[in-house]
Amino acid sequence: MTDIYENLRVGFIGAGSIAEAMITGLTRGKVIQPRNIAVVNRSNHVRLQELEDRYQLSRHSHDEQAILESDVIVLAIKPKFAGQVLQDWGPKFRKNQLILSVIAGVSTDQIEAACPQKVAVVRTMPNTSAAVGRSATAICSGRHVKEHDISTAKTILEAIGIVIEVQEPQMDAVTGLAGSGPAYFYYMVEAMQKAGVYVGLEADIARQLLIQTCIGAAEMLLHTGKEPSRLREEVTSEGGTTFAGLTTLKKFHFEEAICEAIFKATERSQELGKPASDLSSRC
Ligand SMILES: NC(=O)C1=CN([C@@H]2O[C@H](COP(=O)(O)OP(=O)(O)OC[C@H]3O[C@@H](n4cnc5c(N)ncnc54)[C@H](OP(=O)(O)O)[C@@H]3O)[C@@H](O)[C@H]2O)C=CC1
Numbered sequence: 610m611t612d613i614y615e616n617l618r619v620g621f622i623g624a625g626s627i628a629e630a631m632i633t634g635l636t637r638g639k640v641i642q643p644r645n646i647a648v649v650n651r652s653n654h655v656r657l658q659e660l661e662d663r664y665q666l667s668r669h670s671h672d673e674q675a676i677l678e679s680d681v682i683v684l685a686i687k688p689k690f691a692g693q694v695l696q697d698w699g700p701k702f703r704k705n706q707l708i709l710s711v712i713a714g715v716s717t718d719q720i721e722a723a724c725p726q727k728v729a730v731v732r733t734m735p736n737t738s739a740a741v742g743r744s745a746t747a748i749c750s751g752r753h754v755k756e757h758d759i760s761t762a763k764t765i766l767e768a769i770g771i772v773i774e775v776q777e778p779q780m781d782a783v784t785g786l787a788g789s790g791p792a793y794f795y796y797m798v799e800a801m802q803k804a805g806v807y808v809g810l811e812a813d814i815a816r817q818l819l820i821q822t823c824i825g826a827a828e829m830l831l832h833t834g835k836e837p838s839r840l841r842e843e844v845t846s847e848g849g850t851t852f853a854g855l856t857t858l859k860k861f862h863f864e865e866a867i868c869e870a871i872f873k874a875t876e877r878s879q880e881l882g883k884p885a886s887d888l889s890s891r892c
Pocket residue numbers: 622623624625626627628649650651652653654656685686687688690693694711712713734735736737788
């Protein structure tokens with residue numbers, strides 16, 4: 610671990626929200642030395658300066674050379690830029706580098722195809738709870754990945770939450786479920802907060818109650834080991850308030866709506882990964 614902290618160099622191509630969440634986890638958790646972190650973006654120099662100041666990165670952290678000398682290169686750009694970035698950078702990646710991609714939908718095959726050298730590619734799907742060290746991250750391996758690459762990938766990603774290994778065909782489902790997942794919860798909380806106001810609470814009080822309700826429910830799931838259905842039943846008295854609320858959710862096809870949302874998000878992730886020849890046509 611000390612060896613990794615002192616010596617491992619990590620370069621980010623893309624300086625957006627996921628890159629920053631990872632830099633936060635790596636520096637706060639003392640996994641990687643700030644001086645060993647490099648980060649570049651397309652054009653937003655103010656953003657790079659902000660990251661340099663906030664995380665005490667080196668003044669050379671935004672040089673192309675600093676990225677190319679990194680042991681691990683994190684691809685943290687939107688899918689629509691993947692084609693261009695891989696075309697520009699892929700030929701420069703070296704055989705002993707680990708490429709860690711967080712790009713939704715883009716497969717290890719597609720990344721490998723853009724790299725003439727046999728680079729190790731680990732595809733990952735974190736979520737934005739990475740910013741508070743609570744990401745649910747899945748990873749899968751490309752064809753040149755060795756055990757030590759997986760171990761390095763896990764060390765980096767465990768700085769931002771839990772890491773689960775899956776097979777690559779499952780990555781789109783992971784994206785639809787857990788990558789996008791926080792947004793579904795926020796949407797639910799938005800709706801509940803509005804409802805709280807509608808039934809007579811001040812927005813601020815509704816918000817406080819809801820945040821604690823979410824934390825409490827998540828902790829119950831984590832610590833009791835009980836199925837969510839059992840925990841739901843424990844809240845629900847026959848003919849009581851919860852029963853009235855849940856019956857209404859059923860009437861409005863709550864379960865079908867959630868299932869369809871995750872299905873559509875998964876399908877979208879599959880679309881983002883096609884066609885292999887034209888990565889630049891994505892949104
Ligand atoms: N946000 C999320 O919840 C999650 C996102 N992801 C995936 O992570 C990836 C990044 O998402 P996110 O951080 O939200 O995106 P952001 O839009 O916040 O950041 C994208 C970054 O990519 C940079 N960029 C664009 N083009 C280039 C280029 N040619 N060379 C170098 N850098 C470039 C941008 O630079 P500039 O500002 O200068 O244009 C920007 O810094 C996406 O593929 C997404 O699918 C995965 C899991 C969760």
